[in-house]
Amino acid sequence: MTATTMTATRTRPGAGVPGIIYLLHFDRPYQHARHYTGWSGDDVLDRLTQHATGRGARLMTVIHQARIGFILVRTCEGTRSTERAIKNAGGAVRFCPLCTPRPWNGHWGPLPADLVPRYYPCRASEGPQHYILLTDLAGRR
Secondary structure: OOOHHHHHOOOOOOOOOOOEEEEEEEEEEEOOEEEEEEEEEEOOHHHHHHHOOOOOHHHHHHHHHHHOOEEEEEEEEEEEHHHHHHHHHHHHHHHHHOOOOOOOOOEEEEEOOOOEEEEEEEEEEOOOOOOOOHHHHHHHH
C-alpha cells in the first residue's frame, strides 16, 4: 500500500465538493449536546426534513428518538473538510445566536434572506409538514 492509497482511504467522500454547512440548535440538550453541525451537498431543506424524521446522522436520529426538536440557526458555504474543521474546533455555543447575545461569526454568515427560518419540533411522523415557519409562530403571540 502506498502513501497515496492510504490518504485516499482516509478522505471522506465529497471532501472537496462545495455545499452548505449548517448549524442546528436543539430545543433542549441531549446529554452534553446542544447543537449539531452538518453538511449538505444539494438540498439543505431536504436534509433537515431527513433529520426531523429521524434519518441521517446518528446524533439527529438519537435526538428524534428523545423527542427533541431543532431550529436552523446558521449556514455557510463550504466542503465536508470545512465542516470537519468547524466540528473539530468545537464550541458551537459561541456561534449560536439563540445561546449567545453576540455570537461569533467565524465561518458563519446570517441565514439567506430568502430562507424563512424553520423550527422542527419533534413530531413522530405527523404528516408531510415537519416544520413550522418561525413567522407563523410570531403571528400566534
